[in-house]
Every structure is written in structure tokens, then in C-alpha cells.
Amino acid sequence: MYDAVHHSSPGPFADTSLLQAIDYVESLFPITGWITRYNFGWLYGDVVAGLTVGIVVVPQSMSYAQLATLSPEYGLYSAFVGVLIYCLFATSKDVSIGPVAVMSLLIAQIIKHVQNSHGDQWSNPQIATTVAFICGLIVLGIGLLRLGWLVEFIPAPAVSGFMTGSAINIVAGQVPGLMGISGFDTRAEPYKVIINTLKGLPRTKLDAAWGLTGLFSLYAIRFACDWATKKWPRRRQVFFFISVFRNAFVLIILTLASFLYCRHRKSSSGKYPIKILQNVPRGFQHVGAPVIDGDLLSALASEIPVATIILLLEHIAISKSFGRLNGYKINPNQELIAIGVTNLVGTCFAAYPATGSFSRSALKSKSGVRTPAAGILTAVIVIVALYGLTPAFFWIPTAGLSAVIIHAVADLVTPPSQVYSFWKVSPLEFFIWLAAVLVTIFSTIENGIYTSICASIALLLIRIAQPRGYFLGRVDLHSPATQTKAPASREVYLPLKLKPSLYNSDIKVIPPAPGVIVYRLEESFIYPNSSRVNSDIVDYVKAYTKRGLDISTIKLSDRPWNDPGPRPGQDERAENERKPLLRAIVFDFSSVSQIDTTGVQSLIDTRTEVERWANQHVEFHFASILSPWIRRALVAGGFGTGVPSHHIPTEIASVVPYHLHSSNHKAPEKEADIEERAVPELRIGSGSSSAPINLEDTPFFHLDIVEAVRAAEGTAAHEASRVDDEDSIDVKS
Known part of the structure; x- marks a missing residue:
């Protein structure tokens, strides 16, 4: 018995280690x-x-x-x-x-x-x-x-x-x-x-x-x-x-x-x-x-x-x-x-x-x-x-x-x-x-x-700290018919402001539907550049979309110091009414290979600021996410699942040991772990050649930018029609 034990094989792990050495x-x-x-x-x-x-x-x-x-x-x-x-x-x-x-x-x-x-x-x-x-x-x-x-x-x-x-x-x-x-x-x-x-x-x-x-x-x-x-x-x-x-x-x-x-x-x-x-x-x-x-x-x-x-x-x-x-x-x-x-x-x-x-x-x-x-x-x-x-x-x-x-x-x-x-x-x-x-x-x-x-x-x-980011619009491309192929068309998204040195000046970029913003970042979304991206998006929202709350009736003395109101002779209400109300923001993540905690926190801050400006819930759609870790990080920050933002904390990683969440931000009910959510099956192709793609229960994550923009524009159209119906009911009453 002793000899058998003494001369037994060291096992596969020892052999593997020896071979590696x-x-x-x-x-x-x-x-x-x-x-x-x-x-x-x-x-x-x-x-x-x-x-x-x-x-x-x-x-x-x-x-x-x-x-x-x-x-x-x-x-x-x-x-x-x-x-x-x-x-x-x-x-x-x-x-x-x-x-x-x-x-x-x-x-x-x-x-x-x-x-x-x-x-x-x-x-x-x-x-x-x-x-x-x-x-x-x-x-x-x-x-x-x-x-x-x-x-x-x-x-x-x-x-x-x-x-x-x-x-x-x-x-x-x-x-x-x-x-x-x-x-x-x-x-x-x-x-x-x-x-x-x-x-x-x-x-x-x-x-x-x-x-x-x-x-x-x-x-x-x-x-x-x-x-x-x-x-x-x-x-x-x-x-x-x-x-x-x-x-x-x-x-x-x-x-x-x-x-x-x-x-x-x-x-x-x-x-x-x-x-x-x-x-x-x-x-x-x-x-x-x-x-x-x-x-x-x-x-x-x-x-x-x-x-x-x-x-x-x-x-x-x-x-x-x-x-x-x-x-x-x-x-x-x-x-x-x-x-x-x-x-x-x-x-x-x-x-x-x-x-x-x-x-x-x-x-x-x-x-x-x-x-x-x-x-x-x-x-x-x-x-x-x-x-x-x-x-x-x-x-x-x-x-x-x-x-x-x-x-x-x-x-x-x-x-x-x-x-x-x-x-x-x-x-x-x-x-x-x-x-x-x-x-x-x-x-x-x-x-x-x-x-x-x-x-x-x-x-x-x-x-890294000063990344290129573009607000996008749609361009319809049409390919002529050939002997073997019928005419086809497809949508691509290019910067709203095209550089003449890069693109044909005859190209007409169609902006997305009113209330929808499409943004593409050409770098990883990490701590050196997250603040810059936040500023670009918030500034664009404030410049091109309507403020949801009519504050023209508020006394100047009651307005905050950083928003003192219009200059003399400026009709703030008229200018505001000419702009659309923000409904959704679409992020093209096709060039984003990494995201960190600071980047997710910046997205949360962006959502908080634009919703405060619009005075309503704003949908955040994401297209072409490359990494499952990016998907996981975004879900951890409350994105992609469709959960309203008022059910999500405004900080994912608090820096100061003080609870800054307001009382109306209720903690979400205990949910399953990110990896344990229900996984619906999506199929690409048709017939027996179709291939299944497993996605998490994240309706605001999309395979490509075209699908994401269509979803966001559908939401915007639905919200606009609902508001019109409510206005007509009010007029009749």
C-alpha cells in the first residue's frame, strides 16, 4: 500500500505546470x-x-x-x-x-x-x-x-x-x-x-x-x-x-x-x-x-x-x-x-x-x-x-x-x-x-x-481627454438596380455639420425627428473625457430643445444665480416655444471599447440635467455596444432596462460620505442580478439559417444605430400625439 501511494501519479495539474515551465x-x-x-x-x-x-x-x-x-x-x-x-x-x-x-x-x-x-x-x-x-x-x-x-x-x-x-x-x-x-x-x-x-x-x-x-x-x-x-x-x-x-x-x-x-x-x-x-x-x-x-x-x-x-x-x-x-x-x-x-x-x-x-x-x-x-x-x-x-x-x-x-x-x-x-x-x-x-x-x-x-x-x-463627438443626422443611400440585384436603399448616420473636405457638398443630412438627439463618441467613455462629453450634450440640449418648465412667469429674484433670466428686450418665452421638447437621446457606442465608473456617473449626471431641463422623463437609447462589460456597467447605472430614472439613485459611486439623494428618489426594489435577468431570444436572418442572439432584458440597447433611432423617434411621435390629444381635450372642455 505504501509503495502504491508513494509512486502515484502527481496528477494532471502537476503535469500541466511542468509543461508550462x-x-x-x-x-x-x-x-x-x-x-x-x-x-x-x-x-x-x-x-x-x-x-x-x-x-x-x-x-x-x-x-x-x-x-x-x-x-x-x-x-x-x-x-x-x-x-x-x-x-x-x-x-x-x-x-x-x-x-x-x-x-x-x-x-x-x-x-x-x-x-x-x-x-x-x-x-x-x-x-x-x-x-x-x-x-x-x-x-x-x-x-x-x-x-x-x-x-x-x-x-x-x-x-x-x-x-x-x-x-x-x-x-x-x-x-x-x-x-x-x-x-x-x-x-x-x-x-x-x-x-x-x-x-x-x-x-x-x-x-x-x-x-x-x-x-x-x-x-x-x-x-x-x-x-x-x-x-x-x-x-x-x-x-x-x-x-x-x-x-x-x-x-x-x-x-x-x-x-x-x-x-x-x-x-x-x-x-x-x-x-x-x-x-x-x-x-x-x-x-x-x-x-x-x-x-x-x-x-x-x-x-x-x-x-x-x-x-x-x-x-x-x-x-x-x-x-x-x-x-x-x-x-x-x-x-x-x-x-x-x-x-x-x-x-x-x-x-x-x-x-x-x-x-x-x-x-x-x-x-x-x-x-x-x-x-x-x-x-x-x-x-x-x-x-x-x-x-x-x-x-x-x-x-x-x-x-x-x-x-x-x-x-x-x-x-x-x-x-x-x-x-x-x-x-x-x-x-x-x-x-x-x-x-x-x-x-x-x-x-x-x-x-x-x-x-x-x-x-x-x-x-483621450478631448475626444471627438458628433451629433448625427440621417442620410439615405440608394444603390441602382443591376441585372442580378434589385434597387436598394439604406440609412447611414453622419455628422449634422459635414466638413467639405471629407464629404461631397451635395450630401443633405436629415436631422432626427424633433425631440430626438443622436450622438456618437469616438473614444472610450472613461474618467478623463466623461466631463467633456457631459458638457457637450447638456449644452446642445439647452441650445436646441425647449425648456419643459415655463419659468418666464417666475420673478427674477426667485431664479437661481446661474440662470438669472433673459437680457432686457429678449423674449425668452417666444424663443423657447419655437424649439421641440426633448424626448430621447440616442448614443452610438460603436467606437466605445471601454467605460468606467466615472463614465457611468457622467451619464447619470447627464440624464439628471437634461430631465431637469425638459421637466419630464427622457429616454436614453444605446446602439452597437461592443463589450458585455459595457452593457453590464450601463445596466448597473440604470440604463437600458426601461426603469424610470426617479426610481434610480443619482450616484453610482458616492465620493463624499454624505447622502445626497433627494427624498423622491426611491431605492429600486430588489431585482435579480444583472447576469440573472430574463434573456429573450432575438434571431437574425430568416428560415433555418437564422442565428439566435441572446440579449438581456434591455429594450433600450439596440443592435445598430438605425434600430435605435427608429425606436427613439417612435417614442417621440407617441409622446407628441399624446400631448396633442390632451391639449385637444382641454380645449373642448
């Missing part, structure tokens, strides 16, 4: 889903792409390390770890991880910030590695907690504006190095750097011969290859690889020229006539556990948020873009895990923060990459450079590296056609783009990214 662990390593099916067809594309990116990433990494005020080898460390580790966690075959221009510039600014505050207490590499560790840990946590959706709060124009401003910032800071101009801070605000560069043009040194020649050659090769591709399309692959290798080719020529010129011109003080890289340590010199100083963490606290935002924002934007172009979908949470692990592992190699590179990812995609495994071959190229080519790096001119940086980041500037698209699609987002660019240029990258994020969130809140 296994699936979760496997999802952290997407490589397990495709590596077992790897084939030689994929291998050819990966080898070509890996070699191509490897040849480009070596000079770029050293250039970006210089931009980050680090030695060139640190850029190679980041490149190696980035391309190797990312392939294990990637959900994108195209993205290449490593040093990027924007993050490198930010690292330089962070180093400057820390050293201005604490002096030389920590070295530049230690500061950069600590930033990589903290940012990697934060991004990894965001990915593991599946919070990648937070990135969606930042729209594309904001990212584009920030990237454009950063590119201009980088170019401005590299021009002095390109020209050999010194004597001022190239990490200052871009506009100051530009001004100081123009002032320093007379101090241009011999470095400009290498820098300008390199920059001109890079663009000349690129444009020549583009022209040749159009001229001889059959040779496009050849011209593509010639264009790809232009960075390495130009840097080799400049290095050779530097070697020939400088080798016999070393001064007595040990300086060369132009700035060169000189000693680049061979291999991995700083492998080991990262040194994390608590005081340094405190000094970096204010800089970590913007570094983290850039780290994840740039990568997600790039990976999504290439996923759309190449027909696959990335997993944002898994991409964040990949970035987090890459940077955490990178700290053991003394790497500084790495993220997705736009230029190298585009190159990898165009090279025909088939799987993320191409990164392994790229890592091999970086190792070869670290262990076999460091003596040749000695003679690389820094002006040539500046040319490589300027050429690479110039592609990050948003082209005018794209800016014009922002303006055409959404002028407000265009101004967000413009603000991000200007703030980045005239301030810092940090302020630029915060400006774009804050402006985007502010625009989102404004759109």
Missing part, C-alpha cells in the same frame, strides 16, 4: 526552434552576411568607441559579445547587435557628467561597463516580466525626431576631428560646437587631408555603385559588395597613407604629424567579473533612465522595422531579454552598452541572411581582428574614423519626404518630431528623448 524556458531560447532544422541552403546566406557584417563592424566599432571617449578595443569587445550572444535569444534574423553611434555619444556625455561631479575617481571604461550592467539588468527584468508593451507608448515620429537630432549632434561633434580642429569641448551642445568649429576653421590641421579625403571617397564609392546598379542591373550583386566594403577599403588606404607619411616624422616628444590610434591592446585584456562600485551607481542614478530608454527603444524600433520588411514578426519581450543578457554578459568582457544597429542590420538584411547564426561568423571576424590585426590598427588616422562615423550616422537623419509624411498624416506628431530635433540640437540627447516621450504621452492624454 518547460515551454517558458524553451521560449527564452528561440534558437532551439530552428537550429535542429539548419541546412546548407541557409548556411550560404549566413556565411555571406556574417562575413559582410564582420568586415564593416570592425572599423565601425573602433570609431564608435572613440566617440564614447574609450579606447578602440572596447568597441571590439562590445561588437564580439553582441553578435555572439544575440543569436541565442534572437527573434529577428536581420538585427545586428553592437556599438551604435547614439549610445556611444550618450556614454561620452555620461562619462563627462560623472567626471565633472566626482573628478577622476573612476576610469572611463569602468563607468561605461557599469552603465551596461545596470541597463542590461533593467532591460532583462522588463523582458522577463513581459512589459515590452511599454515601448508602444512612444510613437514613430518621436523616435525619428530623437534619432535625427542625435545624428546631427554626432556629426557636429565629429567635424572638428575630421578637420583636425581642437581647443574647445566637442561634447557641448551641438549649436555651440558648430559655432566653435566655424570659428576654428583657420586652425585646420593636416588631419583634414585624411578626413576629407576619406569622407569624399566613402560617398563617391556609394553613389558610383548606386549609379552602376541602375546602369547594369545584372551586376547588382557585384556593385552591392563593392559598396559594402567601402568602409574597410577606404580605411585601409588611409591607414597605408598614414603609415607612409608618419613613420619617419615622429617628433622628439613622441607625437606624429597627424592623430593616429597608436597602440591597440591585443586580445581580451579585461575579461573577468565586473567591478560594480556602489558610489558609482549613485553617481549614475540620474543618467540610467535615458540610457535604458535608448537601449531598448532603438533596438525594438529597428527589429520591428526589419520584421515588417521581411515578413516575420518579432517578440518584443524576447528581444528585450536578448538585449539584457547581451549587456550583462558583455560586462564580463569590459564591453560598453550594445544595442541594435540600423546600418549594420540593413547591410545584414541586404546580404541575404537566413538565420541569426550569421552572428557567429561575425564574432569570428572580430576575434581575428583583435588577435591578428592590432599592429595594423596602430596607424589608423582618427580623422578617418571620424569620416566613417559621419558617413554612418548621416543615414539616421530623417529624409524630407518622411518628414512631409508626418505632416500629412498627423500635424501634431510632426511638431513632436520637430521639438525632439530642436531640443536635441540646442540641448542634450537626454533632454531630447525626454521631450519626445513627454510630448507623446501628453498628446495621448489630450486625445
